[in-house]
Amino acid sequence: MINMKYDVIVVGGGHAGCEAANASAKQGLKVALITSNINNIADMPCNPSIGGTAKGIVVREIDALGGLMGRVADISHLQIKMLNSGKGPAVASLRAQGDKVTYPKNMLKELKSIETLDIIEAMIEDIIVEDNTIKGVITADGTKYECTCLVLTTGTYLKSKILVGSTHKFEGPHGEESSKHLSDKLREHGLEIIRLKTGTPQRIDPNTVDYSKLSIEEGDKTPWTFSFDLEPQYDVNKQRVCYLVYTNENTHKIIMDNLDKSAMYGGYAEGIGPRYCPSIEDKVVRFKDKERHQLFLEPESDYYPDLYLQGFSTSMPIDVQEKMVHSLVGLENAKILKYAYAIEYDAINPLQMLPSEENKIIHNLYTAGQINGTSGYEEAAGQGLIAGINAGLRCKGKDPLILKRNESYIGVLLDDLVTKGTKEPYRLLTSRAEYRLILRHDNADLRLREYGYQVGIVTEEQHNRLLKKIDDIKNLTEDLKNIRITVKNESDSIKESIGDLTKGESLYNLLKRPEIKIDQLKEYIEKDYSNEVYGIVEIQVKYEGYIAKTYKEVEKMLKLEEKQIPEDIDYDKVKNIASEAKQKLKDVRPLTLAQASRISGVNPVDISVLSIYLKKEYGKDK
Numbered sequence: 001m002i003n004m005k006y007d008v009i010v011v012g013g014g015h016a017g018c019e020a021a022n023a024s025a026k027q028g029l030k031v032a033l034i035t036s037n038i039n040n041i042a043d044m045p046c047n048p049s050i051g052g053t054a055k056g057i058v059v060r061e062i063d064a065l066g067g068l069m070g071r072v073a074d075i076s077h078l079q080i081k082m083l084n085s086g087k088g089p090a091v092a093s094l095r096a097q098g099d100k101v102t103y104p105k106n107m108l109k110e111l112k113s114i115e116t117l118d119i120i121e122a123m124i125e126d127i128i129v130e131d132n133t134i135k136g137v138i139t140a141d142g143t144k145y146e147c148t149c150l151v152l153t154t155g156t157y158l159k160s161k162i163l164v165g166s167t168h169k170f171e172g173p174h175g176e177e178s179s180k181h182l183s184d185k186l187r188e189h190g191l192e193i194i195r196l197k198t199g200t201p202q203r204i205d206p207n208t209v210d211y212s213k214l215s216i217e218e219g220d221k222t223p224w225t226f227s228f229d230l231e232p233q234y235d236v237n238k239q240r241v242c243y244l245v246y247t248n249e250n251t252h253k254i255i256m257d258n259l260d261k262s263a264m265y266g267g268y269a270e271g272i273g274p275r276y277c278p279s280i281e282d283k284v285v286r287f288k289d290k291e292r293h294q295l296f297l298e299p300e301s302d303y304y305p306d307l308y309l310q311g312f313s314t315s316m317p318i319d320v321q322e323k324m325v326h327s328l329v330g331l332e333n334a335k336i337l338k339y340a341y342a343i344e345y346d347a348i349n350p351l352q353m354l355p356s357e358e359n360k361i362i363h364n365l366y367t368a369g370q371i372n373g374t375s376g377y378e379e380a381a382g383q384g385l386i387a388g389i390n391a392g393l394r395c396k397g398k399d400p401l402i403l404k405r406n407e408s409y410i411g412v413l414l415d416d417l418v419t420k421g422t423k424e425p426y427r428l429l430t431s432r433a434e435y436r437l438i439l440r441h442d443n444a445d446l447r448l449r450e451y452g453y454q455v456g457i458v459t460e461e462q463h464n465r466l467l468k469k470i471d472d473i474k475n476l477t478e479d480l481k482n483i484r485i486t487v488k489n490e491s492d493s494i495k496e497s498i499g500d501l502t503k504g505e506s507l508y509n510l511l512k513r514p515e516i517k518i519d520q521l522k523e524y525i526e527k528d529y530s531n532e533v534y535g536i537v538e539i540q541v542k543y544e545g546y547i548a549k550t551y552k553e554v555e556k557m558l559k560l561e562e563k564q565i566p567e568d569i570d571y572d573k574v575k576n577i578a579s580e581a582k583q584k585l586k587d588v589r590p591l592t593l594a595q596a597s598r599i600s601g602v603n604p605v606d607i608s609v610l611s612i613y614l615k616k617e618y619g620k621d622k
């Protein structure tokens, strides 16, 4: 039975699905978000945090583009702080302890406020494809929904299996129903399926912890927001705290003595786990020389007591988990409210995806989130937003939005997935972003908001605020260059920092001195600028040389990005390319010479051979 025809259907109400539904519906399209459990929308099955190193910048990028994660996190957190602020602007990033009750609730409220969005509860177990083009989906009870574009964001639910020691059960996270057939159907339609794994730690009863043995981790006293449009809506003095815990030799001995009982090391699991978010077993095995590993006890919500033991995810049997937890100083008598487990699930090989997140085999099919082989709420949300934008643009017959590596972390993530693929759950790190000095927390709106406005999911009012900010930055920079001070009007605070000025100096050049902070120069500037504008200009002035160098590198990369590679190129005809490189080029089928140069195993000499071939065969010189 055909139910209804939509422009876009989004399957899955997780972090990717919520952003995809918002981004396509806000383009004025008729959209359905179909998810297996409406009460599970925007669920945080693992760590209660939003943001963190690199991830916090992704949340800013999502907000700049018109997404929801930033503004929802700003009204649903227990604690927030700026990480790495001492390590320079390229890695400073916000991290919030999200409330696992209010975050999903506020996200659902946002989604319900979108007129053209229907939210439907059903398990999708098949897709409808005609002539390699998506036509709709079929639910577990056989109901069909038609659509022009489909966005699959099924997360960790495809054939998901929960593993604790040698026991397993086919279930989704915390007892949710798993999707049993969809990945088989996707395989039948020619998609390559991979098996991945991740894990979650214990939840601890807060009344059974000896806090006198633990040190406290507090939120910042400086109020922060992820969103560019919201004022802080919390009391910095009423933030919840986290606690620092350490493993010790005894913990490591218990783990090593029982290693063969863990699902991962006992051979009960087949999925590949994340290298950069390892289980505690992995840490102890891989870093044998480390005497202790740092853990955090984190509150999950103001509405229930559980404390999340971050960094202690494991697939050990329950009796061993008891011993492991009780070996930790401060948790000797701790009561475990929920045991840790590993979860295995199906995902698709992201090399079968275009940078727009459209599938290469089935047209108008987009995939986003954990299904693409990534891990993390933020990574999923960023992908969902772009997939939702592009499904909407496809419905309108417009070209997709493809963010480049010099424009955003989301661009870095997607380019890595479609160019290098992934064998394990992919997590974003600052080290993955070669242009990270220009992909900062402070300038995400300057980099991306115009795109959100062009697509129609950023409002006029938000866009006007951006234009004013750009103006203010230009004017303040001019002011700094034009205002000069001499020893006559040198302030005491500047004197204290650099002594008497010997000659007149522009504020701009003064600011370049490491001893001078922009706050010390505000008294010389008449016009009123926001702290945000002062903050950005300070970074731009102090890092001017490094930023200019980065733009030079970007220029070189963009030149190669302009060199398109024809879709029908036959790499077997390109002589003198190494066979490994040829195979990789055939597998990935890069769209540009720049993308080809980022494929591992393709060397610079292969790129120049290819460039010459393109010139000769396709006259591609420009």
Ligand SMILES: Cc1cc2nc3c(=O)[nH]c(=O)nc-3n(C[C@H](O)[C@H](O)[C@H](O)COP(=O)(O)OP(=O)(O)OC[C@H]3O[C@@H](n4cnc5c(N)ncnc54)[C@H](O)[C@@H]3O)c2cc1C
Residues within 6 Å of the ligand: 011, 012, 013, 014, 015, 016, 017, 034, 035, 036, 037, 040, 041, 042, 043, 044, 045, 046, 047, 122, 123, 124, 125, 153, 154, 155, 156, 157, 158, 173, 179, 182, 198, 199, 200, 277, 313, 341, 342, 343, 368, 369, 370, 371, 374, 375, 376, 377, 380, 381, 427
């Ligand atoms: C146990 C566990 C531990 C994790 N540990 C970590 C970690 O340590 N670090 C980390 O970075 N990330 C971790 N994650 C991953 C993190 O949860 C995900 O990265 C993130 O939630 C992915 O978002 P998503 O939108 O892709 O999918 P999900 O959040 O998984 O959402 C998928 C949604 O789709 C719905 N759905 C699925 N299949 C269907 C279907 N066929 N029909 C209809 N609806 C469907 C589900 O109900 C759900 O609402 C963990 C996840 C789990 C489950």
